[in-house]
Amino acid sequence: MDALSWDGTLTSRDFLVSARAFAEKWKEFNSAFPPWTWVPCPPKQPPCHLPQLLQQGYLSLEKICLPGSSKKGHVTSQEDVDEISLTEGEEEFEPVDNATLVETNNSLQVCYYDFHIVYSDSYRVPVLYFRGYYIDGQPLALDEIEKDLPACSAKVLLESKWTFITQEEHPYLNRPWYKLHPCGTSEWMKLLFLSDDSRAKIGVAVEQYLVSWLSVVGQVVGIRIPFEMLNNPKSCN
Amino acid sequence: MEGSSGKSILQFAPFQSSVDEGFWHRLSSLKLNKFGIDDSPIPITGFYAPCSHSQVSNHLTLLAESLPSDSSEESEVPEISRGNRNRCSVPGILYNTNTVERFHGLDKQGLLKAEAQKIWEDIHNGRALEDSSVLSRFLLISFADLKKWSFHYWFAFPALVLDPPATLVNLRPASQCFSLEEAESLSAAFNEWRNSSLTADVPFFLVQIDTNSHAAIKHLKDWETCQSADGHKLLFGFYDPCHLPNNPGWPLRNFLALICSRWDIKSVHFLCYRENRGFADLGLSLVGEALITVPQGWRDHPYVPNAVGWELNKGRKIPRGISLAKSMDPTRLAISAADLNLKLMRWRALPSLNLNSLSSLKCLLLGAGTLGCQVARTLMAWGVRRITLVDNGRVAMSNPLRQSLYTLDDCLNGGELKATAAVNSLKRIFPAVEAKGVVMAIPMPGHPVPSQEEQTVLDDCRSLHDLIDSHDVVFLLTDTRESRWLPSLLCANTNKITITAALGFDSFLVMRHGAGPFSSSHDSKAEAANSLSADMSNLGLTDRDGGKRLGCYFCNDVVAPIDSTSNRTLDQQCTVTRPGLAPIASALAVELLVGILHHPHGIFAEGDVLNSSNSESSEQPLGILPHQIRGSLAQFSQMTLVGHSSDSCTACCSTVVSEYRKKGMEFILQAINHPTYLEDLTGLTELMKSASSFELDWDDGTDEDDDDCVEV
Numbered sequence: 001m002d003a004l005s006w007d008g009t010l011t012s013r014d015f016l017v018s019a020r021a022f023a024e025k026w027k028e029f030n031s032a033f034p035p036w037t038w039v040p041c042p043p044k045q046p047p048c049h050l051p052q053l054l055q056q057g058y059l060s061l062e063k064i065c066l067p068g069s070s071k072k073g074h075v076t077s078q079e080d081v082d083e084i085s086l087t088e089g090e091e092e093f094e095p096v097d098n099a100t101l102v103e104t105n106n107s108l109q110v111c112y113y114d115f116h117i118v119y120s121d122s123y124r125v126p127v128l129y130f131r132g133y134y135i136d137g138q139p140l141a142l143d144e145i146e147k148d149l150p151a152c153s154a155k156v157l158l159e160s161k162w163t164f165i166t167q168e169e170h171p172y173l174n175r176p177w178y179k180l181h182p183c184g185t186s187e188w189m190k191l192l193f194l195s196d197d198s199r200a201k202i203g204v205a206v207e208q209y210l211v212s213w214l215s216v217v218g219q220v221v222g223i224r225i226p227f228e229m230l231n232n233p234k235s236c237n
Numbered sequence: 238m239e240g241s242s243g244k245s246i247l248q249f250a251p252f253q254s255s256v257d258e259g260f261w262h263r264l265s266s267l268k269l270n271k272f273g274i275d276d277s278p279i280p281i282t283g284f285y286a287p288c289s290h291s292q293v294s295n296h297l298t299l300l301a302e303s304l305p306s307d308s309s310e311e312s313e314v315p316e317i318s319r320g321n322r323n324r325c326s327v328p329g330i331l332y333n334t335n336t337v338e339r340f341h342g343l344d345k346q347g348l349l350k351a352e353a354q355k356i357w358e359d360i361h362n363g364r365a366l367e368d369s370s371v372l373s374r375f376l377l378i379s380f381a382d383l384k385k386w387s388f389h390y391w392f393a394f395p396a397l398v399l400d401p402p403a404t405l406v407n408l409r410p411a412s413q414c415f416s417l418e419e420a421e422s423l424s425a426a427f428n429e430w431r432n433s434s435l436t437a438d439v440p441f442f443l444v445q446i447d448t449n450s451h452a453a454i455k456h457l458k459d460w461e462t463c464q465s466a467d468g469h470k471l472l473f474g475f476y477d478p479c480h481l482p483n484n485p486g487w488p489l490r491n492f493l494a495l496i497c498s499r500w501d502i503k504s505v506h507f508l509c510y511r512e513n514r515g516f517a518d519l520g521l522s523l524v525g526e527a528l529i530t531v532p533q534g535w536r537d538h539p540y541v542p543n544a545v546g547w548e549l550n551k552g553r554k555i556p557r558g559i560s561l562a563k564s565m566d567p568t569r570l571a572i573s574a575a576d577l578n579l580k581l582m583r584w585r586a587l588p589s590l591n592l593n594s595l596s597s598l599k600c601l602l603l604g605a606g607t608l609g610c611q612v613a614r615t616l617m618a619w620g621v622r623r624i625t626l627v628d629n630g631r632v633a634m635s636n637p638l639r640q641s642l643y644t645l646d647d648c649l650n651g652g653e654l655k656a657t658a659a660v661n662s663l664k665r666i667f668p669a670v671e672a673k674g675v676v677m678a679i680p681m682p683g684h685p686v687p688s689q690e691e692q693t694v695l696d697d698c699r700s701l702h703d704l705i706d707s708h709d710v711v712f713l714l715t716d717t718r719e720s721r722w723l724p725s726l727l728c729a730n731t732n733k734i735t736i737t738a739a740l741g742f743d744s745f746l747v748m749r750h751g752a753g754p755f756s757s758s759h760d761s762k763a764e765a766a767n768s769l770s771a772d773m774s775n776l777g778l779t780d781r782d783g784g785k786r787l788g789c790y791f792c793n794d795v796v797a798p799i800d801s802t803s804n805r806t807l808d809q810q811c812t813v814t815r816p817g818l819a820p821i822a823s824a825l826a827v828e829l830l831v832g833i834l835h836h837p838h839g840i841f842a843e844g845d846v847l848n849s850s851n852s853e854s855s856e857q858p859l860g861i862l863p864h865q866i867r868g869s870l871a872q873f874s875q876m877t878l879v880g881h882s883s884d885s886c887t888a889c890c891s892t893v894v895s896e897y898r899k900k901g902m903e904f905i906l907q908a909i910n911h912p913t914y915l916e917d918l919t920g921l922t923e924l925m926k927s928a929s930s931f932e933l934d935w936d937d938g939t940d941e942d943d944d945d946c947v948e949v
């Protein structure tokens with residue numbers, strides 16, 4: 001692809017190629033971190049007489065404990081749960097068992113994050129979906145997530161008026177997840193590739209797309225890309 | 238535990254639960270679409286993995302896949318793939334009750350005992366050797382409150398109680414228990430076991446280390462063969478979810494029960510397998526020795542040992558609760574979707590769009606017919622959330638086709654009141670709307686009332702006055718000209734933003750009324766109350782200096798509003814309009830409002846016309862802000878016009894407004910009862926004698942015939 005005439009978007013086939021390359025590289029340069037895995041999804045409509053569609057799916061990185069994402073003494077937001085019916089008084093139905101360890105110290109409250117990279121057919125770019133939850137499964141609200149986001153995140157969100165967090169239905173899970181809205185992605189991706197002379201010369205490497213993309217998007221949510229991954233644009237060709 | 242004295246009781250860290258949001262989503266969907274009120278127990282699958290963090294224990298996790306598929310077609314591919322090293326399947330059972338009372342009334346001890354019995358039987362019939370995951374069988378009770386999207390739940394991880402309890406001889410990090418060679422071989426064996434899809438999710442196993450320091454991991458069913466070799470170290474290993482350095486995790490309990498009842502071993506060497514970054518971590522893993530006394534009665538088959546295992550909630554024996562209203566309540570989802578839509582519009586095209594002013598804006602719609610319905614919908618699309626509809630009619634059979642808030646159901650049994658039906662419909666479209674319906678007739682000039690009805694009419698006048706007072710914007714959308722008179726006057730008096738839409742057969746008029754004649758005076762309540770334009774009073778003054786207020790609907794008139802319905806044929810009442818007209822006019826009316834709200838001068842903004850020399854307004858983000866828009870479907874044309882206020886206007890001139898201020902209801906009664914009162918008062922009578930006609934600067938003179946008929 002010629003970088004100058006390129007509009008910053010990606011076809012779904014290219015996304016697949018780029019996703020595979022990205023997951024491989026991640027494993028290569030970031031082995032201490034859990035791997036990104038490709039989650040295949042059956043197409044929503046049976047592919048009847050249409051030509052067989054590309055394999056659909058998304059990249060997934062789950063149960064990530066972001067640095068600093070532990071909360072002390074989290075108060076479960078049981079806002080709508082009827083407290084009275086939960087705490088009707090303790091029930092003494094079990095014999096005392098002295099082989100059961102009774103933990104006295106309230107151990108560290110840990111929050112986990114799940115990240116999915118999903119291809120958007122309408123914007124023709126990858127979209128980062130994410131969610132956070134306490135270790136017992138209670139989801140984190142956006143304001144709680146914002147407290148976990150790295151300090152540079154607010155800056156990125158502010159500077160790029162196209163990058164903002166919205167809550168929308170996850171295209172495959174059909175539940176609301178947070179996402180970084182993709183409406184400016186193609187523009188800044190184009191700028192990103194054009195600003196790099198060497199890349200502008202060799203053309204746009206599809207394999208490198210997701211690495212470059214996540215190097216920007218990751219800043220918002222605190223996913224760091226190893227430097228070697230960025231600096232190694234051609235290793236997959 | 239006091240050191241390794243050999244006397245301390247072996248204490249196990251309880252299993253902890255984690256329930257993914259997706260589990261509750263699927264349970265709700267199954268409950269609604271498949272189970273109904275059937276509350277029989279449901280087999281479910283939990284997932285766990287060895288502890289992989291020195292500070293955090295691994296939890297037994299329920300995911301959407303823990304439940305049967307909720308799609309109607311049976312999925313061909315089994316959803317739970319075996320062999321996932323991070324998702325060892327554990328069988329469980331779910332008792333989901335239909336009421337919170339049933340939830341609390343469940344026989345918890347009995348349910349736990351029933352599950353413990355299954356474990357006990359699997360130990361004795363050997364099934365636990367084939368599929369060791371049954372040793373960690375669990376139980377979940379729940380009540381899903383689908384109206385509030387809240388879930389009450391309680392896990393139990395049944396553990397067979399050894400009586401007397403096992404005692405601990407010693408417990409150390411595994412790294413201290415093996416030679417270097419052994420440790421190396423052991424780590425390699427573990428990594429192989431964990432990376433093979435055949436064994437990765439097998440949570441209980443045997444660890445054999447031969448005299449050559451060679452380690453091997455074996456299935457439980459291979460126990461007999463492991464026994465035969467001499468000089469071998471044999472350890473009973475399991476995936477330990479617990480991270481604690483001095484306690485093994487819960488799964489060891491039933492493992493010990495199996496070991497002692499099947500193999501009759503008194504001194505058990507066990508290994509708590511834990512890992513780090515996907516590899517065996519012998520520093521985190523523990524090796525210990527426990528002494529077991531086979532409890533009395535364990536050899537008698539019908540006997541089932543006691544069991545414990547209900548999970549505590551912050552140290553207390555109470556259930557847990559979770560609310561997912563944020564992600565499941567359709568109303569909340571609709572709100573956030575609607576907000577997002579508007580925010581996108583702001584982000585992409587209109588950075589100055591003031592969404593808060595729209596969502597807090599109170600709009601009064603007089604009339605809930607074709608125009609009222611359509612205006613209400615368009616207002617909601619712009620993010621307006623507070624809408625009051627005034628109408629005293631009922632939905633007729635012919636209405637639903639043109640009046641977009643009604644359906645045939647609203648017409649049955651004599652027809653629902655439009656004010657009521659419209660509000661219900663708005664709430665169905667967008668549950669978060671704050672819509673109110675007011676059933677009220679609008680008093681009209683020239684429609685004399687008998688004295689016994691005077692009180693009712695005056696009450697209506699006062700109600701209308703209060704309604705206008707308590708709203709920010711008034712839309713005049715009634716189907717007669719004279720029903721617009723009183724609201725026009727009241728709006729001029731309180732200086733409210735007022736928008737009129739009126740229809741002919743194929744032409745329409747949409748206009749905003751100018752500010753009232755006393756809008757700059759300091760006693761004007763509306764001015765102080767109106768927060769939409771902060772420096773309104775200043776503007777009012779300059780406007781007064783300029784002397785040119787924009788006109789109202791009646792400023793165009795040379796005749797005072799009279800009873801237009803009584804002496805006309807149906808045709809002339811203009812109830813016949815081209816169906817596309819009302820949506821066009823309604824949409825323009827709302828867009829005009831949004832323009833006013835975003836104009837720095839608000840209600841005082843001058844009227845722009847296309848190609849206006851007034852460049853200030855054309856640079857507004859929303860474009861020009863016209864005073865009047867007239868359109869004709871016959872010519873598919875539309876034009877913007879400006880008409881200034883008339884000194885003899887029967888609704889907004891200073892004579893009329895000050896007369897109203899002076900005499901109040903008495904003035905209104907006179908206007909209602911005496912057809913020429915208003916004309917006499919404003920000098921219109923005089924004017925009519927001299928003037929043949931008075932028109933606005935409407936270039937196109939060919940299509941004026943329905944001008945006096947611009948109503949529904």
Ligand SMILES: [Zn+2]
Binds near residue numbers: 791792882888890
């Ligand atoms: Zn007027």
